[in-house]
Amino acid sequence: MKNIYKIGTIAILTFISLVKVQAQNVEFVASAPKVVQVGEQFRLTYSLNAKGSDFQEPAFENFKVLTGPNISTSSSVQIVNGKMSQSVSYTYTFILMAVSEGNFTIPPANVTVNRKSVQSNQFTIEVVKGGQTSQTTSGGSSSNAVNKPTSGNSKVFVTIEVDKKSLYQGESLVAEIKLYTQQSLSGFEDIKFPPFTGFWSQDIESPQQIELHRENLNGQIYDVGLFKKVLLFPQRSGEITIDPFEITMIVQERVRSNNPFDDFFGGSYRRIPLKMISDPVKIAVKPLPVNAPAEFSGAVGKYSMTASIDKTRVKANEAITLKVKVTGTGNLKLIKPIKVDFPLDMDVYDPKTNLNTKTTNDGVTGNVTFDYLFIPRYAGTFRIAPIVFSYFDTGSKTYKTITSQEFEIEVERGTGDQETTPGIVQSLTKEDVKYIGKDIRFLKSGFSLKKKETIIYGTPGFYLAYMGSLLLFLAIIIFRRTQIKQNANQVKVKNRKANKVSRRRLKIASAHLKQNNSEKFYDEILKAIWGYLSDKLSIPVANLTKDNVSEILNKHQVDAETVGNLMQLLDACEFARYAPASVSGGMDEIYKQAEMVISKLDQKIK
Amino acid sequence: MATLRIIFFIAFVGILNSAHALGMQALLDSASTYYSTNQFEKAIASYEQVIASGYEASELYYNLGNAYFKSNKIALAIVNYERAKKLAPNDEDIDFNLNMANTFIVDKIEVIPEFFLNSWRSNFGKTLSTNQWSLLSISLFVSALVLLLVYFLSGKAVLRKISFWMGILFLIISLVSFTNARKQKWLITHEPEAIIITPSVVVKSAPSETGTELFLIHEGLKVKTTEKSGDWHQIRLSNGNKGWIKKTDFVII
Incomplete structure (x- = not known):
């Protein structure tokens, strides 16, 4: 029976050794809690995904090695569609204990894989002061807890952590919603993420499974889990508040029982729902500077x-x-x-x-x-x-x-588009002029400046213009009137002199009479009569005819007989001028008649 | 010797004047350059300097109005367009820009419909400026007198007839122009128009801070100022409402 076992084992081992280990991605990773307390025992593991040998452990200064290295190996073989793949993993485990406080770096460990030395990563462990200090530092961070766990020395709280509290509008900030716990939790309920009002948000990480890792917070060790990591862009300036994050957690608590059997079997646990609310976070958002270029649109x-x-x-x-x-x-x-x-x-x-x-x-x-x-x-x-x-x-x-x-x-020019065939007039559709913008009309130029005007109306000069022109008008009128009057006087003088002038003419006529110069005699008689009438009536000689003379004389109330005599005389004279011999009365008669008519007219016309 | 001195003096003053005018022209040129390169504040400063030197022109006020409009000071733009309109009442560009500026005014006030003859009359009165009316009246008066002289002195009957009636017609038009000038002057001295320049003004019932608040008006609105009491002026809106505001709230056109 034993032999059969042996043969089986050997067979399996040879089988394994036959399979070529795919060693292209050798990973040799050290992992341990990041934070430990002084005196606390913790586990440091080096995991290798290949077959390793000749493990060289680093020097653990400041740490006390309690056990190790303990080597555990596991291998798995998969056959999928006739293709076999195998994975091997080697794990070297140490149990260490921190001795003193501080940050300590554990140097890399070495292992040989396929005759090649592989180095692990370096690792830093923070060691904090041990002891039950947790009771004293129940700070405000967990004061939001509505329902505190009954045991005072362990705490649970949630926070929203932001990487900056003051930024420009449009800049981004990273917010992490985290859970800190010192108790074992069995689950969550009613997760209510903040709505991030006022921000435009973009998830960076939102793990389905919440992994806890240890962190040192104010000298205490917490298990920390990340619920969500979000990138936030403020949409407006001013102070924006990120609303609290709410969650209900189920905390496991050991119940002290009177029954010793319960204690023996690990005891019984109570599940306590615990509602947690984080602090709201205030972000100061600065507006962008005002001197933005015209093309700026928020980038x-x-x-x-x-x-x-x-x-x-x-x-x-x-x-x-x-x-x-x-x-x-x-x-x-x-x-x-x-x-x-x-x-x-x-x-x-x-x-x-x-x-x-x-x-x-x-x-x-x-x-x-x-x-x-x-x-x-x-x-x-x-x-x-x-x-x-x-x-x-x-x-x-x-x-x-x-x-x-x-x-x-x-x-x-495109084909078919407005292609003009000679001889054919195409009808084109008219388009309205496109009005693109509305603006005021542009500046005027090429004008001349004037001194600022005062209002003319009401000034003395204004009234003076009227008065002056009116006075000038009146002056001209008066001047003309007096001139006319003077002219009229001249007429009067002429009138007065009319008789004398006519007598002088008659005298000349009588002289011609004596010389028997009949033509000149009649001429002189006519001149005398016409000249007299012209002077007396103040009408130019050229304007006088026999017709209008009788009319004018009638107006001056000269009796018809005298007018008749005058007409007769004028007729006779004119007739005699052209045919001197035919005159009956002779020149003496005419002369006397002329003298008589003139003297009669002189009496009548004033 | 004395005459020579006077001639020199006159020539000197003439040169000074033309130099001054040249300086003004340079200011105007720089203002339009500023305007073209969108430096409206500088353009405004240049135009204001020309005006402060005692010069004016409808185009100058128009350009200044444009600069104010472009720098978003609508009320002051309206003030300057109205001033330009006073000097050139029939300019189409001024009307266009003024209408454009008026579209930015907040207050919409219903104008009381006037009896059409009255509105015709007041519009007719505004077709020329006060000085234009005055000069028209004087020149028509003088020509009427000349025509009447012709009437009195001419011997020809037709000429006399024509000159008489023309003279009477001229005299009547001169009288109408005179009354228009008188009315315009009265409006300017007794009821000057003003533009509100404070963004929002509460109009009070009495010339004091404690007066009852009557109504609210906004910048750019055109009002008439009627009475004055200390720092306070009574204003009348085109819808007939009256109230008191402070002197700092408006600018006389």
């Missing part, structure tokens, strides 16, 4: 930008894609599509956004690409102005602006 972090275009020579109605790529770290997911100034006559579609990001402790890292699809409708050369991207640099705390190059697109 905060460290970025670079490139722009590219897929083609620059197209035919009308062919689509072109412009790609703008922003790479960097920050609030990448919150970057809005960058505004691009496309020429006005192009059909531009809404940009397509592609995100390729990873969430890290520093923020969201990766790149975002905006694809702008646009279609030129008309031929010509078009220019797309440089694309300007502006962001707030969290490193230098200033705004930075990146400008891409300018693009020039040449659009040729």
